[in-house]
Amino acid sequence: MVADALTGLGWTNLMVVRGRRVPDEASEDREVLRSTVLNISRDTLRWAQWVLADEPFLLGELPVAWQVSARTDVSSPLAAWSAYFTPGVPGEVLGDFLAALNNRHQPTAGSTGPELVLDTLTTRGWLRDIDHPRFGAVDRMFTTYVSLGEVPPLIQDGDPRPLTLAPDETGPAGWQAWAEPALGAPYLWAASFSAGVPHDLVAAFAASLASSAPVLRRVLPKSTKDRILRAPAD
Numbered sequence: 001m002v003a004d005a006l007t008g009l010g011w012t013n014l015m016v017v018r019g020r021r022v023p024d025e026a027s028e029d030r031e032v033l034r035s036t037v038l039n040i041s042r043d044t045l046r047w048a049q050w051v052l053a054d055e056p057f058l059l060g061e062l063p064v065a066w067q068v069s070a071r072t073d074v075s076s077p078l079a080a081w082s083a084y085f086t087p088g089v090p091g092e093v094l095g096d097f098l099a100a101l102n103n104r105h106q107p108t109a110g111s112t113g114p115e116l117v118l119d120t121l122t123t124r125g126w127l128r129d130i131d132h133p134r135f136g137a138v139d140r141m142f143t144t145y146v147s148l149g150e151v152p153p154l155i156q157d158g159d160p161r162p163l164t165l166a167p168d169e170t171g172p173a174g175w176q177a178w179a180e181p182a183l184g185a186p187y188l189w190a191a192s193f194s195a196g197v198p199h200d201l202v203a204a205f206a207a208s209l210a211s212s213a214p215v216l217r218r219v220l221p222k223s224t225k226d227r228i229l230r231a232p233a234d
Contacts, residue, residue: 001092001163002094002095002227003050005095006048006098009098009102011040011047011102011112012039014037016038045073046069048066048098049067051065051157059152059186059191060086060132060178060190062086062087062190063087065086065089066085068083069082069083070101070107074221080107080157081108081194081196082157083194085190085191086187088179093125093208093209096208097201097205099204108158108196110198114151114175115134116199118136120210121137125139127139129147135148139157139210144178144212145176145179145180146206148174148176155192156194157172157194159172166190172195174197176193177205177206
């Protein structure tokens with residue numbers, strides 16, 4: 001679904017062929033792995049990388065599947081920010097985030113404050129975090145959370161300050177989202193946005209996540225299927 005969304009946006013798909021070859025080994029015996037590695041926007045300022053095949057790091061005890069990044073201009077080889085998504089993040093939600101990124105004239109410049117994300121959720125029925133109402137919200141089933149706080153390790157951002165922080169210092173805050181069907185249960189999915197991700201892009205992700213519009217599913221998560229409203233497909 002995500003790959004189809006990227007194709008529909010006109011992003012270029014690059015295929016990288018990896019493998020190992022032993023000296024004097026016949027070509028037909030060479031071990032080859034083909035994986036779709038990179039999808040690049042037309043202006044080359046934004047890209048989405050499928051990293052699951054490359055032993056990605058864990059986020060909420062789940063492997064990262066997609067890394068989405070953006071840079072300020074084509075002369076810079078480094079990303080100004082990155083966002084990470086594990087398997088299980090609803091394809092519609094990730095697709096809407098990518099569409100918002102694609103439609104943004106400048107993918108790195110911030111234009112709004114963090115309150116936009118929480119307002120987007122609460123206007124769709126989510127509840128403010130009772131302990132930290134300015135920094136988090138949860139859906140009415142208390143299974144899905146969005147929170148602004150210190151980002152996990154290995155999250156890449158254009159701000160170099162986290163690399164020089166002392167052990168007792170707190171780095172820049174970024175948005176985190178996750179689905180936890182029950183307190184202490186394994187996460188269904190997780191997403192992490194580095195500190196530099198513009199808040200309006202996170203709000204687009206949040207709006208899609210909180211949407212009540214029906215979606216097509218062939219398989220329902222066992223841990224939450226009894227809480228889902230189901231209707232026959234048209």
